[in-house]
Amino acid sequence: MKSLVRPEALTVAAERKPEPADEGGEYLKVWHEKESLNGTPCDAFVIILRTSGCYWAHTRGCTMCGYARETLGREATEDEILSQVAKAMTHYRDEPYVKIYTSGSFLDPHEVPPAARLRVAKAFSGRARRLLFESLPEFVTPEAIDGVRKGFEGELEVALGLETTQDDVLQKAVTKVSTVEEYLGAARRLRDLQVLGKAYLLLKPPFLTERQAIEDTVLSIGKAKDLFQTISVNPVHIQGGTLVERLWRRELYRPPWLWSLREVLLRGKESVGDAVRLVSFPTSGGNPRGVHNCLTCDGRVLRAIERATLSQDFEPLRKVAECTCIERWRWENSLEYLAP
Amino acid sequence: MREPVTVDGTAAVAIGAVGELLLHLPTVAFATAGPRSGAPGPRLRLSSQASMANFSWEMLLESGTANLPIHLQMRGGEEMLEGGWAAELGEGSGVWGFTWPFTDSERSRLSSARIDLAIWVNARHCYRTTERFVQALIEVRRVVGPSAILWAPRIGTPSNLAMLHYLGIDLLDTTEGLVLAGQGQWLYPEFSIEEPKPVPSNCTCEVCRSPEETERPQGLPAIQERALHAEHQYAEEEARVGFFLRQGRLRELVEARTVSQPALGEMLRWYDGEATRYSEHHASVVGEGVRPYVVTEAYRRPEVEKFRSRFLAQYRPPRSKNVLVLVPCAYTKPYRNSPTHRGFARALESARTPHTVHTVSVTSPLGVVPQELEHAYPARNYDIPVTGSWNSDERGWVTEAVRRLLQGSQYERILVHLPQSEYGWLKEILPPSETCQWTGEGESCSSKPALANLARAAADLPQGKATPFENRREESIAAVAFQFSPGIADSLFAGDTTLRGPPWFSRLTEGKGDVLATWKETRGTWHLTVAGGEKIRSVAEAFSVSVNPDVVLKGDLFAPGVGSAGEEVRIGSEVLLVSGSKLVGVGEATVPGEWMGRLRRGLVVKVRKHGGNV
Numbered sequence: 001m002k003s004l005v006r007p008e009a010l011t012v013a014a015e016r017k018p019e020p021a022d023e024g025g026e027y028l029k030v031w032h033e034k035e036s037l038n039g040t041p042c043d044a045f046v047i048i049l050r051t052s053g054c055y056w057a058h059t060r061g062c063t064m065c066g067y068a069r070e071t072l073g074r075e076a077t078e079d080e081i082l083s084q085v086a087k088a089m090t091h092y093r094d095e096p097y098v099k100i101y102t103s104g105s106f107l108d109p110h111e112v113p114p115a116a117r118l119r120v121a122k123a124f125s126g127r128a129r130r131l132l133f134e135s136l137p138e139f140v141t142p143e144a145i146d147g148v149r150k151g152f153e154g155e156l157e158v159a160l161g162l163e164t165t166q167d168d169v170l171q172k173a174v175t176k177v178s179t180v181e182e183y184l185g186a187a188r189r190l191r192d193l194q195v196l197g198k199a200y201l202l203l204k205p206p207f208l209t210e211r212q213a214i215e216d217t218v219l220s221i222g223k224a225k226d227l228f229q230t231i232s233v234n235p236v237h238i239q240g241g242t243l244v245e246r247l248w249r250r251e252l253y254r255p256p257w258l259w260s261l262r263e264v265l266l267r268g269k270e271s272v273g274d275a276v277r278l279v280s281f282p283t284s285g286g287n288p289r290g291v292h293n294c295l296t297c298d299g300r301v302l303r304a305i306e307r308a309t310l311s312q313d314f315e316p317l318r319k320v321a322e323c324t325c326i327e328r329w330r331w332e333n334s335l336e337y338l339a340p
Numbered sequence: 341m342r343e344p345v346t347v348d349g350t351a352a353v354a355i356g357a358v359g360e361l362l363l364h365l366p367t368v369a370f371a372t373a374g375p376r377s378g379a380p381g382p383r384l385r386l387s388s389q390a391s392m393a394n395f396s397w398e399m400l401l402e403s404g405t406a407n408l409p410i411h412l413q414m415r416g417g418e419e420m421l422e423g424g425w426a427a428e429l430g431e432g433s434g435v436w437g438f439t440w441p442f443t444d445s446e447r448s449r450l451s452s453a454r455i456d457l458a459i460w461v462n463a464r465h466c467y468r469t470t471e472r473f474v475q476a477l478i479e480v481r482r483v484v485g486p487s488a489i490l491w492a493p494r495i496g497t498p499s500n501l502a503m504l505h506y507l508g509i510d511l512l513d514t515t516e517g518l519v520l521a522g523q524g525q526w527l528y529p530e531f532s533i534e535e536p537k538p539v540p541s542n543c544t545c546e547v548c549r550s551p552e553e554t555e556r557p558q559g560l561p562a563i564q565e566r567a568l569h570a571e572h573q574y575a576e577e578e579a580r581v582g583f584f585l586r587q588g589r590l591r592e593l594v595e596a597r598t599v600s601q602p603a604l605g606e607m608l609r610w611y612d613g614e615a616t617r618y619s620e621h622h623a624s625v626v627g628e629g630v631r632p633y634v635v636t637e638a639y640r641r642p643e644v645e646k647f648r649s650r651f652l653a654q655y656r657p658p659r660s661k662n663v664l665v666l667v668p669c670a671y672t673k674p675y676r677n678s679p680t681h682r683g684f685a686r687a688l689e690s691a692r693t694p695h696t697v698h699t700v701s702v703t704s705p706l707g708v709v710p711q712e713l714e715h716a717y718p719a720r721n722y723d724i725p726v727t728g729s730w731n732s733d734e735r736g737w738v739t740e741a742v743r744r745l746l747q748g749s750q751y752e753r754i755l756v757h758l759p760q761s762e763y764g765w766l767k768e769i770l771p772p773s774e775t776c777q778w779t780g781e782g783e784s785c786s787s788k789p790a791l792a793n794l795a796r797a798a799a800d801l802p803q804g805k806a807t808p809f810e811n812r813r814e815e816s817i818a819a820v821a822f823q824f825s826p827g828i829a830d831s832l833f834a835g836d837t838t839l840r841g842p843p844w845f846s847r848l849t850e851g852k853g854d855v856l857a858t859w860k861e862t863r864g865t866w867h868l869t870v871a872g873g874e875k876i877r878s879v880a881e882a883f884s885v886s887v888n889p890d891v892v893l894k895g896d897l898f899a900p901g902v903g904s905a906g907e908e909v910r911i912g913s914e915v916l917l918v919s920g921s922k923l924v925g926v927g928e929a930t931v932p933g934e935w936m937g938r939l940r941r942g943l944v945v946k947v948r949k950h951g952g953n954v
Contacts, residue, residue: 063417166395168395168414169395169414171416172414172415172416172417172418172419173414173416173417175416175417206417207414207415207416207417207420208395208414212395212414216395243417243421250468251468252464252465252468327563328522328523328563331373331518331519331522331563331567332519332522334373335371335373335515335518335519335522336515336519337388337397338371338372338386338387338388338397338399338494338513338515339371339386339397339399339493339494339513339515340397340412340415340459340461340462340464340493340494
C-alpha cells in the first residue's frame, strides 16, 4: 500500500526559517500605539528588532507562532542592533512607554548581545519612563536584568509568554519549550528584582474547543494574578507558516470569537480586581485570520475592548450591544465539547 | 461488541452492545445542543456530562434505557495530527480511543484487545483528505477487527451518512450537522442550502410544515429551526440507509448520494480503486434480482471488478468450441431468454454442429460474457443505460476480454454479429477477414436480413469434433473454474464422473451415482456435496474454513467455532468446513473470510450438508 502517512504539520520549524539576510542594520517595524501608564492614558513607542529570533522557533516552534519568518536567519552583531535602534530613533517622539520586541527573547545573548542591550537601554534613558521587553523565562537572571537596568533610569517591565497555567495545554496544544513552573519561577525572580512582570496569555490554542479555551484562559488569569502586574490576553491569530494556519485552511480551527474574549476579560477582571491590569490588544481583530465574530458587529466589540483595556473600566464592555451572532457562538460552544 | 446480522460489503446490520448499552447498527447518535432537549423520540443521544471547564471530553451515550459514560483526556497536537495513540478508556470497559495513523505498537495492542467500541478520536482531522481517509478507514477496520463498533465522531452529515456507513463506520453523530445548521445551512442529503431557505420545501419536518416559516425571527429560534430540520433529515437518512442496507442495496444509495459533494465521489473511487483490494474482499459473489448500474461509479462496483478479474485470471473457453460468435448483450437476463438471443440461436441452428459454436456477448461493464457464464453473478443481475456509444473504459474492458478469448487460438472461424457502425473499434483486435466475418446488417443485428446473414454464415461454418455431451461437460468445467479455480474444476471432474439431469438442473455424479455437486442456475453457482468437497479438498484450501476441533457442528457455523478461513472466501462463497483432518460439512459463507477468524459473534457459514462425524 502506498504510504500516505505524512509527518504532519508539527515540525514546521525548518520551513519557516529564513535564509541568512543582509538586512542586519534594518529594524523590522516601528509604530506608535495607545497605552496607559499608572492609570493615565499615554502613547507607546514600539520597535521590533531584526535578530536571529527565538531559538525554540528554529528547533520545533509553537503551534501558533510564525514570527520566525521575521528574523535575520543569523545572529545580528552589536553594531547591527545599534544601527537598527538608531534608525528607529528617528521615529521616536519621546513617548513615555517604550516596548522593544525581537521575535524572540531580548535577553537571549544570541539575539541581542549584552553590550548592545545596555546601549539600547541607554538610548531611551531619561526620555522614557518605562521600558518593556520580552523574554523566555530561562534568560531572566539577576545579571541580565542588571545589565539593562544599569543603562536605564526608569521602570523596567519584562513580558513573559506564559500563554496558560495548565501544563497539559502548554505542552500538548501550544508545544512550548518551558513548563508553567519555569515561567512562574521567572515571574518570582522579576518580583524579587523589583521589575514589573507582564504575562501574555494565549486565548484558544489549537485542539481546544472554544469553551475549553475560555475556561483555560480564565483559569490562567486566576493563577497568574499574584505574580504579574499586567496580564495581557492574546487571542490567537493565524500567522503564516504555522500549524494553526494549516488547521485553519482545512477548517479544523477557527480563531476565537470576540464574545469569548469578552467573556474572558469580564470574568478575568472580576477575579483580578484592581490589583492587576488586565489588557488585550488583539492582532487582526475583526478579520477572518484574527479574533472575530460575524464580521459585522466586530467593530463595536473591539472598540469596547480597547476602551476597557485603556481605562480598566469593564462595565461598558459588559453592556456592549449583543448581536444575533452571539447565539451561534453559544450554539457552537455547546456542541463542540460533546466529542473530540 | 457488534454481532453482524446482514453484511453488505463493508457495512453490516448488526446488534451492538457496549456495557449496558444496546444498539441497532448502523446508527446515528443525536447530539444534545445547548438549551434544547435534543433528539426527538427514542433515539440514541450524545450529550456531555462535564461542566464545560474540563480539559477532557466527558461523553455520554444514552439509549433511553441505558447509559454509557466515556471519559477521554485532551489529546495533544501530535496525537491528533500524527496519530500514534491508543488506549482503553477505563480499564475493562471495552471502550477504546485511538488516533490514526498507527505505529506498530497501537496496531498490535488494538488487534489483540477485546474492543466493544472503538472511538476514532482524530476522525475529523483524517476526514479532510479523501484518499487518506479511505486508506485510514480500511486500516482502522482491519486493526480493530470486525467485532468492534466503530464510532467516527463529528464527521457525519445527512449527505455523507450513506457513504460512511457503507465504508464500515457503525456509529456517527449529528454534531457536525448541527454546527452547520447554526451557521445558516438547511441540510438535505442531496445538498445543503444557505439561509434564507426558499419555500416550499419537500421536507416533512415540523419546521418545514409550518406555514409561518417565512416570518421566522432571527437568532436562537432560527438556529433551532434549522437544527430541528437537520435532525429530521438525519433521522430520515438513517432510516433510509438501514432500509437499503437490509435490501442489500446500500451501494446504490451511496452512488446516488455522491452527487451532493465531489468528496463523496472521490471516496468511492478510492475505495473501488486498485490501490486496495479491500473492497473486493468484501464484495459478495452471489446476488439476486436485476439491479441498475447507472452512474460511472457503478461500473467499478467491486462485484464488477471481480467478474472482470476472474474472467482474465481463471476463465478457459471450452476446448471443443471451434467457432466464436460475438453478439450484443440483451436487456433480458439471462441473455439466452431474450428475443434477440433466441433469434441468434435459431439462426445458428443452421451450423453443422451448433453446440461447438461459442456464443459470447459483448457488454459493458463486464467486458464479455460467454454463454456458459450467463448465470454467474453479476452477469444476470445488471442493467445499464444503453446508447450505442462506448467510452474508452468500456472499450478497454471489451478489448482486454476478447484478447483473452483469442489467446488460445482454438477458434477456426469468428462471426462478429454486431453492427459495424457501433462496434467498428473492435476490428483492430480481431484477426484478418478470411477467418473473421461481420454478419450484422447496417444498424441492426436482430432484423430479418441480419439473422438471415447469420444463418447463411453459420451454414458455412466448419464442423466441430466434440459431441453435444462432451461439449456440455466442458461448459460445466469452465463454469466451475470461474466459480472456484481451474485446479478445483479439473479435480472435481476427474475420473469417472458424469453430468446428469437437464442443463438447468445438472448434477455431477461419480461412479454409481454419488452426487458431487449440483448446479443452481438461478444463482449461477455449483453447490458441493460432502463427497464433492472431499474430492477437491486437497486443492481447495483457499475455499476452506477451519472449524475449531472442540466444536461439534450440528447446525450452522458461528463465529466462535472458526479457526481461520481461506483467502478466497467471500460473502456467498461455497466453502468446505474442515475440522482437524476431517471434512465436517459444506456451506455458504455469509461474511468475508477476512472477518471469520476475528468475529466474536454471529453467523459465518450457512451449512448446507453435514458430513463425516455427524
